[in-house]
Amino acid sequence: MGLLSQGSPLSWEETQRHAEHVRKHGILQFLHIYRAVRERHKDVLKWGDEVEYMLVAFDHEKKRAQLSLIGEEVLHTLQEKGERVNPNHPTLWRPEYGSYMIEGTPGQPYGGTMSEFNTVQDNMRKRRQEAASVLKENAALCTVTSFPRLGCPGFTIPESPPTPIEAGASKSLFFPDEAINKHPRFSTLTRNIRHRRGEKVVINVPIFKDKNTPSPFIETFPNDDGEAARAVKPDHVYMDAMGFGMGNCCLQVTFQACSISEARYLYDQLATICPIVMALSAAAPFYRGYVTDIDCRWGVISASVDDRTREERGLEPLKNNRYRIDKSRYDSIDSYLSEGGEKYNDIDLTIDKEIYDHLVSEGIDHLLAQHIAHLFIRDPLTLFEEKIHLDDANESDHFENIQSTNWQTMRFKPPPPNSDIGWRVEFRPMEVQLTDFENSAYVVFVVLLTRVILSYKLDFLIPLSKVDENMKVAQKRDAVRQGMFYFRKDISKGGNAVVDGCGPAQNGTETDAEEYALMSIDTIINGKEGVFPGLIPILNSYLENMEVDVDTRCSILNYLKLIKKRASGELMTAARWMREFIASHPDYKRDSVITDEINYNLIWKCHQIAQEQVECPELLGVGFNKAKYTGTKTDAF
Structure with missing residues (x-):
């Protein structure tokens, strides 16, 4: 959850007075990091997931489900029992925006071996059990993206x-x-x-x-x-309020690349995948006690942290502000970073010209310089009195102050100062799912996709304006079945190949509208003869050429079957399942209103599904992960 400095927070007026200082020293801190680690190669491929949870209290007599404001207490207990006793504890817990939320990650990052995929679900289950063990009776840990009655009286x-x-x-x-x-x-x-x-x-x-x-x-x-x-x-x-966006839960994955150039290549390629996976993971159809006409949280969060003034939004002439800014701080990316992606940068990019010129004069290439200069058009939003004057050579708080409050679909993350951590990219658009099995499936799918992108030198790039259009479509109701998305037709050719496994090659040709076409999620994920090979078939081809033990192969196939059947519509997204649950509820009056009792029944059912107390074949299939418990190697579905 971004930068969590301790100290005395300044008011906006005080923070604003230091804004130029933060930007200036943030750039100096970035340059120190860049100079120190730009030549680092062959870092180990590592990755990790972040799952956000809501703490829910059930009143079975009154049939109410409420968000329990005990996150701080639960977090303290988990940390005292875990990482503070054992630095190698298998789980880590961190605070989140809501006082009813906590975030769990694996204690150590996963490595590059295929067998690691077989440990993800076990670790997620361990997190859920560990947190549940410190809760009182009738309290539960839920992985629900948006709480349906958030903001209603008594929620x-x-x-x-x-x-x-x-x-x-x-x-x-x-x-x-x-x-x-x-x-x-x-x-x-x-x-x-x-x-x-x-x-x-x-x-x-x-x-x-x-x-x-x-x-x-x-x-x-x-x-x-x-x-x-x-x-x-x-x-x-x-x-x-900000809480209506940042008070939702999500699922994120961070990857360590072998070098800065490979990180930039992955950043670009995965940016095109963000809207596809967001639609596939849709799980947020309800807000403030109403059934709404969207399935994803993204636009809600974007609006919830939109600090742009009327001038910056283009509603008034520029007078007190420097820029017109097209997007909120929380939105899709605005520029590709790899050389192969440069020709697809067709969005007007607002940059701080002075910062850009400074970066270029210090040897930063055009694409990275404009990326940083674009992030730094924003003001710092929080500043602590004790953190104003820092050692730029050994600290990065001012850089992270701006970096971590640009919440985009992808985040390009330089190594922290004086650490053995490499260049990383963070994949941020996914909605959290009800069960550990589903969350594991989405994580493994995205991680496997990075391996295939690097191994097969794939090229998913399309004009960035088309990715933005895809982001809008992805949030619509039932986009996974009804939406059409721009996607590259031939992903095996083009100039964005990886050179020696560590970066993109140059390509100076013009973009061609024939390179991409509108496709359904089913076509993109599962393929359609004569149109597109499909990501799942490509992943299966990759797996056939890898040495994978039987148990891991079984787990991966189960995960990919879930993704395959969600994409085809054979299995429901969480959003569609929730809609149908509400629509068929005996108390629902077809007036778009989610009452306390309807909310209770829905969240309780979500909890039972997550605890594997009831089956939900329309969401998960039949016997979706029984192989995990019986030791048999049967199909997941």
């Missing part, structure tokens, strides 16, 4: 009313400050985003129009001072 326990006053962090009509993690970074981020923007954040999500949904659907808010009335759109669910 937390203890119940905390919202505080829509200026003195609070969020000033929200719905989301109480008590639901924000107590670490000063989180409340300071919340307050400073609002203060920098000059108003509360605005999130409008289209309502799903069911048979009895009012048309037009228009809400009024009794405690509104007028700001909500100005911001809300007809036929949309309105939200007004």
